Amino acid sequence: MINIHEVVETNQMIEKENLDVRTITMGISLLDCISSNLDELCDNIYKKITTVAKDLVHTGQEIEKKYAIPIVNKRISITPAALVGGAACKTPEDFAQIAKTLDKAAHEVGVNFIGGYSALVSKGMTTADELLIRSIPLALSTTELVCSSVNLGSTKTGLNMDAVRLMGEVIKETAELTKEKDSLGCAKLVVFCNAPDDNPFMAGAFHGVTEADTIINVGVSGPGVVKTALEKVRGESFEVLCETIKKTAFKVTRVGQLVAKEASKMLGVPFGIIDLSLAPTPAVGDSVADILCEIGLEHAGAPGTTAALALLNDQVKKGGIMASSYVGGLSGAFIPVSEDQGMIDAVEAGALTLEKLEAMTCVCSVGLDMIAIPGDTKATTISGIIADEMAIGMINQKTTAVRLIPVIGKGVGETVEFGGLLGHAPVMPVNQFSCDAFVNRQGRIPAPVHSFKN
């Protein structure tokens, strides 16, 4: 039988160490909504989302009550909109109409975000893909809850450099159209290499075409819990350190598994995956950077950071995999800058640079995330940074992502405030040397040799 110490431990994790379930994300296929008439398409989309997801938020709240565990976000991911809208949309403005429909449906069912305003263009772009990508600035500046993502490459296909170049411009334009809000639109836009079909986390969630009609995916979190556990093993060997992280990750993941199963049962929707991620929030004590410090670094970014992060990421997976049979999504430690107070401190102390962050992304999920850069950064420079990050993902057969925010009107040393879970961020310097001639080449980077496994 459960004993009092176990009960006290669990409740301390929830109350003092920010243990929570970060998100229940319902994936909804919109393939059956397709129509060549735009109004009919939007009508179908609105009806399907508001029918299938009508109980999502309420169910989440009921589970919160049952176990007294916070479920921070309830979200929806949909089939990439470029696939759904291809037949009906002839202009970027047509696609933006779909975004507005998604926003309206998301407000109606009360979710925090809806993801999947996306295009998958790892090898080439269809006309619809390109129209959707060109509509992103308009879509994100005229909606509130819609998140957008674009998959630009994969280990199997190589990198679509034409799309990489285009995304540099789209990110700049999105920043420009949302400059009144510190270019907030870019916080809802992410580009990927090797994007997973079942990621529950925003801004990159979409419901892949390989998925069932509807599915429940859950993202767990808990950097604060890992940090607190590690406080008790200061000075101990790596073996003890790893064992502690593993055990903690196991416990955290089991809570996610329980919530996922329960939500799946209550909603009558199949359970998909648990995403084992350490997702920080700006709240004090809910930081991945603080874990790195607890492992033994003065600040995130100090020598040893990549090794410490590699260790952390691997142990989280080892503990989590034992706790759930279906693990997927991004699964790893997130290292966003603006959403992690420890990361912000490290940048402000001069310990953490964009280049070091790039190195860190080689060993963890996901990538250069929530990084504010000067608003006058050239589009080609942004594309160059994206290409670097995508190359890491392509060669290492892992997911990588870029979510940069060129803050219009602000420069290095200034701070941007996004509010809520998105936090605040110091504007970081970007390498000033040009990559114009590289980015302006046409075509794609071929798939790497180790992708030919057949």
Next chain:
Amino acid sequence: MKKTIITVVGKDTVGIIAKVCTYLADNHINILDISQTIVDEFFNMMMIVDMHNADKAFDTVADELEKIGSEIGVIVKCQREEIFASMHRI
């Protein structure tokens, strides 16, 4: 059996257990086990109860117990057992 864990955390005062137990008895909730300990100078009590024959819904019981707790200056929480079992048992 619908096992639920009730925890009471706060400063030790006279009658905490009595108040909670009276409420449980009135609502046909059977107590299976009680234990208590002191953590960081706070009184911690845990009860394992069976709500199978309870008169009221889980939500209502949780809310009402929370209210009783706040009247006597302690925090009373009601949670289904599965969260602890899944976390601490393989």
